[in-house]
Amino acid sequence: MEEDVKLMKGNEALAHAAVRYGADGYFGYPITPQSEVLETLEELMPWETTGMTVLQAESEVAAINMVYGGASCGRAVMTSSSSPGVSLKMEGISYIAAGELPALIVNVMRGGPGLGTIQPSQADYFQATKGGGHGDYHLIVLAPNSVQEMADFVGLGFDLAFKYRTPAMILADGVVGQMMEKVVLPPVRPRRTQAEIIEQCPWAVTGKRGRGHRNVSTTLELQSNEMEKNNIRLRQTYDLIEANETRSEEFMTEDAEYLIVAFGCTSRICRKAIEDARAQGIKVGLLRPITLWPFPKEAVCRLSKQVKGILVAELNNGQMIEDVRLSLSVGSSVPVCHFGRTGGIVPNPQEVIDSLLSNFPQSK
Amino acid sequence: MAKIFGAVEIDSNRCKGCDLCVAACPTSVLSLQPKEVNDRGYHFAYTVNPDACIGCGSCAAVCPDACIEVYRLVDKNA
Amino acid sequence: MTREDIIKDENKVYSRPRLLLDATMHYCPGCSHGVVHKLVAEVLEELGMEDTAIGVAPVGCAVFAYNYIDIDWIEAAHGRAPAVATAVSRLQPDNVVFTYQGDGDLAAIGTAETIHACTRGENIMIIFINNGIYGMTGGQMAPTTLEGMKTSTTPYGRRADINGFPVKISDIAAMLDGTCYVTRQAVHTPAAVRSARKAIRQALINTREKRGTSFVEIVSTCSSGWKLSPVKANKWMEENMFAKYPLGDIKNTEVKK
Incomplete structure (x- = not known):
């Protein structure tokens, strides 16, 4: 069968993927730079085809x-x-996590704090990976770096959310949401029927229906003993997710003497920076966390023993760098430095190389 | 002439002694126990004047704890 | 005629509704919530909605409503019940969906969700318990607290110059094109209870028939919050609350979508 290749924005690909996955409902509110998701869905009118709300x-x-x-x-x-809107959602996300319910939340990050800017950013890393709302919980956080992954992570996010009965988040950024690329849309799946839902989700509120x-x-x-049991059950779920679902990708790390850790759009820029740096004789590789929570601690730890320095590149003032540092072995002396642009500025590859050279002058 | 006989059964342990049934009864059948309390410490409702009951259900209608059951018998030969 | 002659199954004219669960309700003595729960349970049973009804409980005293009526429930965040009910009703149109909310939940923190569910004409029933006070948190001012009414946050009485005026949110709901039925009821007398029961019945039938949003306000008492006995609270409600919140149907129409 011929592949269904399209050219579209990340936000549009995500909307198409939702319909094709067989999602039952999308509920949104316009905010730049993600409004194309709702716009595309309204244009697709899936209620006429799959019955999606x-x-x-x-x-x-x-x-x-x-x-x-x-x-x-x-x-x-x-x-x-997008970021300010996701802050508003945090109360509800905490309830979804507490209720052990599957759901998919997408944040196409823009610069903050406050109203900030509509330009791209990765400044909601803490919010997404450390909980964000109140209480003791985690989200599965997927960080796409391409339009293809914007589409693919819809299915992955839903599948993980249902597997572990926990909310998953696609933490994209304004670049990935807005840029146009080739994308192979995922296969069309039928929506689950009511009977399938009742069978697969015996906990679902469907009306008693003779149950x-x-x-x-x-x-x-309100019973502390029972609440603690809930908290322990959640922690066990998170332990399981950490053990089974940590995902990362490496580029030119085999012989790397220096390591760049970057996610989302920044990882694409760093990839180009690494190719350019290698041409100048600098042996540098990339670790891209695909899941930001669970964080690929073991991959960072393993690579940290091989390299002379780590540069964490992200569009913020230093957030993921904390998780990179926490991933190192006790007593590790490998220096971990930060490169970041904020305010909605997307750096070019040369800036990454310059930062690498200034932080690690011996790398040249 | 027909005569109406009524009776109520009160789940006295469910009763919170709010007095609303007493106020709602048109024939002064009900009262709260002046001294006795139920397991949860409430002066529960009881039928101080059971013969006056006409089974109208007013007490049960206003009871917030649904602890009153109502019976009604119309004796056509009385 | 002896008591034994009268107390027979064939003579039973009123019994505890089957859908009311056995749990003793946590409400204070005389609380209107109990009566309204009882009516909802009765009407759901009468209309055969046990298997299709889904209730959405609020935050406030009725947060545990799900412990008392034997149907499926969702416990919503404070004020968000109409949004939750919107999704449930749209995703599962075969269900009969209703929210059960207090005045703080519905008319303060959840005003936006209330207004917009009503204006979209969601096929849901909204039950609105208006007792002019926050019961669960200990008797603070509600959006519907009357002017001059003392609460723990208006200890000298609500002042319009400081606290603003009480909101008549049912009248606002009636102005919206999506509501088919807006009524204001009470449950302080047997006659009022019968009327409220009829209103809830009408609202649930509207919901089943997808006629738009039905909004049933129940002007209620909070004897603990008002610091009155339940009987005196009823009298106070008649003398004070009904002047601001007069009983009766505000709107009964057909929504044209």
Whole structure:
């Protein structure tokens, strides 16, 4: 069968992928630079084809609570937004995590804090990977670096969310959301039927329908002993995810003497920087975390023993660098430096090389 | 002439002694126990004047804890 | 005629609704929530909605509503029940979806969700318990607290110059094109209870028939928050609350989408 190759924006690819995955519902609110997700879905009118619900909510707060409602019903539901809007969603995300519900949340990051800028950024790393909302929880955080991955991670995110009954986030950035690339759209899958949902998600709130017992989706537990059991169960899920779902990608690390760690759009820039640096005789390689949580600690640790220095490149003032440092062996003396641009500025490869050289002059 | 007989059964352990049934009863059948309390410490409702009950269900309608069951018998020969 | 003659199954005219679970409700003595829960359970049973109904519980005193009525439930974040219900009703149109919310939940923190669910004409029933006070957190001012009414955050009485005016959110809901039925009821007397029951029945039928949003306000008491006995609270409600929140249907129409 001929591959369905298209040229489109990351945001558009994500919208197409949602319909093709068989998602049951999308609830969103416009915000730059991700509004194409909602716009594309409205244009595709999936309610006429797959029966998928698409709704422009009155706010990001309402949208995430619609996701909470749909997820409680065992439906494959999602929302997308950009940084300030994702802050608004954090209350609902905490409830979805607490309710042990599957859902997909997309953040196409822009510069902050505050209203900030509509230009690209990676400054929501802490928010996405350290919880973001209140309470003790994690999200599975996937960081795409291409339009292809914007499409592919929809299915991956939903699959992981349902496998572990936990919300997953696609932490994209304004570059990946807005740039146009070739993409092979994922295969079309039918939406699950009500009977399949009831079978696969016996906890789903579908109405009792002769079940005999009622299902209740709640995050409230006033008995401390019971609440602690909930917290322990969540931690066990997170342990399992850390053991099974950590994903990363390496580029030219076999003989690397220096390592760049970068995710999302920055990893693409660094890849080019590495090719250029290698041409100048600098032996540098790239580690790209694909899951930001769970963080590829073991890969960082392993490579740190091989290299003389690590440069963490990200579009913020230094966030992922903390996880890189935490990944090193106790007593490791390998220097870890940071390169970052903020304010919505996307660096060119030469800036990365310059930073590498200034931080590690001996690398030349 | 027909005569209406009523009776209520009160789940006294579920009762919180709110007094709303007493106020709602048109024939002053009910009262709260002046001294006795239930397992949870409430002066529960009881039928101080059971013969006056006409089984109208007013007490049960306003009862927030659904602890009153109502019976009604119309004796056509009375 | 003896008591034994009367107390027979064939003479039973009222019993605890089957869908009301056995758990003792956590509400204070005389709380209107109990009566409304009972009515919802009765009507769901009467309309045969046990298997299709999904309730969305609020944050506030009724946060544990899901412990009392034997149907599927979702516990929403504070104020967000109409958004949650929107998704459930759209994704599962075969279900009969309703929210059950208090005045703080519905008319303060959740105003946007309330207004927009109503204006979209979501096929849901909204039950709105208006007792003019935050019960669960200990009797603070609510958006519907009357002027002059004392609460723990208006200890000298609500002042319009400082706290603003009480909001009549049912009247706002009635102005919106998506609502088919907006009514204001109470449950303080047997007659009021019968009327409220009829309203809830109408609202659930509307919801099943996809007629738009049905909004049932129940003007209620909070004897603990008001610091009155349940009987005196009812009297206070009649004398004060009903002047601001008069009972009766505000709107009963057909939504044309």
